[in-house]
Amino acid sequence: MLDALFTATSAVCVTGLTTVDTGSSWSTLGHVVIAALMQVGGLGIMTVASLLVVLVSRRLGLRARLVARAQSGTNLDLSDVRRVLRDVVLFSLAGEALTALALGLRLLLAYDAEPADALWEGAFHAVSAFNNGGFVLWPEGMARFAGDPWMLLPVALAVIAGGLGFPVIFELARSRRPGSWSVTTRITVLTSGALLVAGTALLIALEYGNPATLGPMGVPGKLLAGFFSAVMPRSGGFSTVDVGSMTPESWLATDVLMFIGGGSASTAGGIKVTTFGLLAVVLWSEVRGEADVDVARRRIPEANQRQALAVALLGVGLALASTFALLGLTEHDTDRVLFEALSALGTVGLSTGITSDLPAVAEVLLVVLMFVGRLGPLALASALALRERPRLYRRPEERTIIG
Amino acid sequence: MLDALFTATSAVCVTGLTTVDTGSSWSTLGHVVIAALMQVGGLGIMTVASLLVVLVSRRLGLRARLVARAQSGTNLDLSDVRRVLRDVVLFSLAGEALTALALGLRLLLAYDAEPADALWEGAFHAVSAFNNGGFVLWPEGMARFAGDPWMLLPVALAVIAGGLGFPVIFELARSRRPGSWSVTTRITVLTSGALLVAGTALLIALEYGNPATLGPMGVPGKLLAGFFSAVMPRSGGFSTVDVGSMTPESWLATDVLMFIGGGSASTAGGIKVTTFGLLAVVLWSEVRGEADVDVARRRIPEANQRQALAVALLGVGLALASTFALLGLTEHDTDRVLFEALSALGTVGLSTGITSDLPAVAEVLLVVLMFVGRLGPLALASALALRERPRLYRRPEERTIIG
Numbered sequence: 001m002l003d004a005l006f007t008a009t010s011a012v013c014v015t016g017l018t019t020v021d022t023g024s025s026w027s028t029l030g031h032v033v034i035a036a037l038m039q040v041g042g043l044g045i046m047t048v049a050s051l052l053v054v055l056v057s058r059r060l061g062l063r064a065r066l067v068a069r070a071q072s073g074t075n076l077d078l079s080d081v082r083r084v085l086r087d088v089v090l091f092s093l094a095g096e097a098l099t100a101l102a103l104g105l106r107l108l109l110a111y112d113a114e115p116a117d118a119l120w121e122g123a124f125h126a127v128s129a130f131n132n133g134g135f136v137l138w139p140e141g142m143a144r145f146a147g148d149p150w151m152l153l154p155v156a157l158a159v160i161a162g163g164l165g166f167p168v169i170f171e172l173a174r175s176r177r178p179g180s181w182s183v184t185t186r187i188t189v190l191t192s193g194a195l196l197v198a199g200t201a202l203l204i205a206l207e208y209g210n211p212a213t214l215g216p217m218g219v220p221g222k223l224l225a226g227f228f229s230a231v232m233p234r235s236g237g238f239s240t241v242d243v244g245s246m247t248p249e250s251w252l253a254t255d256v257l258m259f260i261g262g263g264s265a266s267t268a269g270g271i272k273v274t275t276f277g278l279l280a281v282v283l284w285s286e287v288r289g290e291a292d293v294d295v296a297r298r299r300i301p302e303a304n305q306r307q308a309l310a311v312a313l314l315g316v317g318l319a320l321a322s323t324f325a326l327l328g329l330t331e332h333d334t335d336r337v338l339f340e341a342l343s344a345l346g347t348v349g350l351s352t353g354i355t356s357d358l359p360a361v362a363e364v365l366l367v368v369l370m371f372v373g374r375l376g377p378l379a380l381a382s383a384l385a386l387r388e389r390p391r392l393y394r395r396p397e398e399r400t401i402i403g
Numbered sequence: 404m405l406d407a408l409f410t411a412t413s414a415v416c417v418t419g420l421t422t423v424d425t426g427s428s429w430s431t432l433g434h435v436v437i438a439a440l441m442q443v444g445g446l447g448i449m450t451v452a453s454l455l456v457v458l459v460s461r462r463l464g465l466r467a468r469l470v471a472r473a474q475s476g477t478n479l480d481l482s483d484v485r486r487v488l489r490d491v492v493l494f495s496l497a498g499e500a501l502t503a504l505a506l507g508l509r510l511l512l513a514y515d516a517e518p519a520d521a522l523w524e525g526a527f528h529a530v531s532a533f534n535n536g537g538f539v540l541w542p543e544g545m546a547r548f549a550g551d552p553w554m555l556l557p558v559a560l561a562v563i564a565g566g567l568g569f570p571v572i573f574e575l576a577r578s579r580r581p582g583s584w585s586v587t588t589r590i591t592v593l594t595s596g597a598l599l600v601a602g603t604a605l606l607i608a609l610e611y612g613n614p615a616t617l618g619p620m621g622v623p624g625k626l627l628a629g630f631f632s633a634v635m636p637r638s639g640g641f642s643t644v645d646v647g648s649m650t651p652e653s654w655l656a657t658d659v660l661m662f663i664g665g666g667s668a669s670t671a672g673g674i675k676v677t678t679f680g681l682l683a684v685v686l687w688s689e690v691r692g693e694a695d696v697d698v699a700r701r702r703i704p705e706a707n708q709r710q711a712l713a714v715a716l717l718g719v720g721l722a723l724a725s726t727f728a729l730l731g732l733t734e735h736d737t738d739r740v741l742f743e744a745l746s747a748l749g750t751v752g753l754s755t756g757i758t759s760d761l762p763a764v765a766e767v768l769l770v771v772l773m774f775v776g777r778l779g780p781l782a783l784a785s786a787l788a789l790r791e792r793p794r795l796y797r798r799p800e801e802r803t804i805i806g
């Protein structure tokens with residue numbers, strides 16, 4: 001019963017943490033339900049988030065180059081909802097169909113799968129990958145395909161595409177010229193790229209000689225597994241190596257990637273690369289002594305900066321509090337517990353192996369964390385933006401000492 | 404040789420981490436040198452920080468109610484240096500003399516110490532406590548006095564007074580009316596008080612039944628030890644219970660307290676309660692939807708908020724990077740390594756017991772971290788404030804999606 005609740009939550013929150021083996025514990029109908037829940041969860045979050053972006057832009061009277069085609073009034077009406085939902089569904093189905101095709105063909109040609117099995121398994125894992133769901137039907141997980149780029153690269157690309165976020169994809173589809181991109185799209189693309197490159201290099205360096213992970217692989221295998229391991233914390237959740245055997249340094253690096261997560265209004269979790277990238281820009285401007293925070297000849301409003309700060313700080317507080325609570329509920333080491341908490345909060349689904357070994361109350365806590373992690377940053381950021389008030393007066397200024 | 408370098412750094416950075424036992428490893432002359440280094444380190448940081456406060460206030464043309472008595476010109480001159488140094492020395496000597504008196508009398512009357520020993524040990528530990536130095540001459544540390552409020556409370560009060568910061572003490576001495584306090588003083592007093600109360604309650608709750616720490620004590624003993632354990636991470640560094648036997652939850656709570664540290668321009672380390680408190684206020688204002696960040700009918704300038712953000716974010720980054728590096732250099736668990744890194748960075752001096760068990764290169768890294776932790780936040784905050792530039796033009800605004 002708790003397993004079913006846990007699995008359903010994990011699916012609809014597109015997390016992928018599981019207390020029982022997905023392939024063997026549920027019937028085919030169960031697998032269909034899991035795929036449906038991931039699809040609904042992924043479409044839902046992209047649609048709602050995109051609509052909130054439109055709503056916030058209109059309320060604040062912003063030039064909305066993202067998502068919104070027509071712009072009228074200050075509220076959403078049914079045609080907005082219909083249009084965004086249609087675009088999101090089209091985008092998702094196209095991405096999933098391409099991924100399913102690639103995976104199905106590979107399963108058919110290289111793994112001697114029956115055509116019906118190849119079709120179903122390709123479709124299931126395409127839905128799982130594109131929605132950053134993290135569920136796998138095979139008992140040994142994606143480790144079965146370690147070293148096979150024809151399986152792993154389509155999965156990684158689907159995870160990245162689903163995790164960039166609909167508004168950014170929408171803008172990238174309209175224009176390939178970086179000069180015309182909005183600040184959001186620039187920050188998303190740059191930060192995502194930087195995290196992928198840095199994460200891949202770091203994880204390869206840390207696991208290069210680890211006999212339980214990358215050690216036995218050849219150099220191409222190490223590169224592929226390192227790239228795959230750097231993509232998945234944000235927040236696909238698949239793994240080709242045993243996460244529980246990675247070094248504590250790799251766990252810490254993965255923790256950071258899981259906390260940051262993917263793009264806004266995407267199927268990924270975390271505080272989002274936009275939040276992280278914006279704070280990095282604020283930090284950079286401050287260190288350079290700039291009076292304003294400018295990106296690409298545009299000034300980022302102070303309210304926007306404070307909203308990013310709020311999302312990040314509350315994220316840190318929540319991560320600490322949930323690690324703290326999980327520590328009290330289990331006997332596991334702090335690093336594994338922190339990893340598990342960040343995986344649930346970031347709806348990532350990676351685990352060092354303790355998920356199925358938790359007391360019931362800790363599993364219930366993870367269920368709560370998955371929901372909070374899925375909806376929290378979005379709800380918070382939208383609420384903060386929507387309740388911005390005009391400034392009626394300003395008090396006299398006083399500076400505090402810091403540092 | 405490395406032990407000597409480590410100890411000297413630990414003393415002058417008023418940290419208190421030690422690779423060897425202080426009492427037995429060094430001669431009496433060595434102990435005098437350690438006390439002198441702590442005194443120089445404590446006086447130095449308070450004087451330099453206070454002078455920087457004066458300089459920043461003048462450069463930015465601020466009404467400086469803190470520290471500065473006379474105000475003229477925009478630079479420091481010799482009379483400023485002399486005046487601040489004199490006030491800081493008087494404040495330190497008075498605090499240390501009172502503490503030495505209390506400790507010496509107690510050692511004389513209740514512990515049968517020789518008068519000369521009582522005088523010297525009282526003076527050494529008064530210097531160590533007031534400067535948040537964390538060095539103890541007794542091999543069993545402060546655990547010798549567990550349950551003795553006549554020893555522990557003077558030490559705790561000296562640590563708190565030294566850790567509030569000279570500007571705040573200076574203002575508190577001038578006026579007891581909270582209504583007249585500057586924003587810095589309000590934030591320091593409120594945040595320090597809240598952290599002390601919350602830390603005491605949390606640590607007592609977490610260690611209440613732990614047979615290796617508070618378990619065997621009576622209720623008054625638990626209260627005293629809990630209070631002492633909550634005071635010391637910020638950043639006195641003494642302990643009456645075995646930190647290595649505390650629960651991982653207590654380590655995590657202590658980590659947070661060590662990261663935050665004490666008051667600005669004090670002998671304490673960390674990002675400072677002013678930085679933490681200011682960010683908490685920013686968060687609160689943002690959640691309430693305020694257009695400005697107001698404290699006590701005063702508006703906190705955006706530049707000031709960004710500086711606090713920069714100090715905190717760089718602190719998090721540094722803590723992560725140093726934990727990461729220490730993990731690679733040792734075989735200890737992540738929670739102990741994180742604790743050690745934060746203790747060095749926050750110049751706290753508490754340890755789960757791994758300090759003397761580290762390879763030489765890790766000890767050198769801790770030496771670097773102690774210096775960075777001691778000077779970094781102060782240098783960063785001052786540099787950021789001093790290089791603030793007037794705004795010559797503003798670019799058109801563009802908001803990013805976050806969350």
Ligand SMILES: [K+]
Pocket residue numbers: 014015016132133134235236237347348349
């Ligand atoms: K996931």
Ligand SMILES: [K+]
Pocket residue numbers: 417418419535536537638639640750751752
């Ligand atoms: K200390």
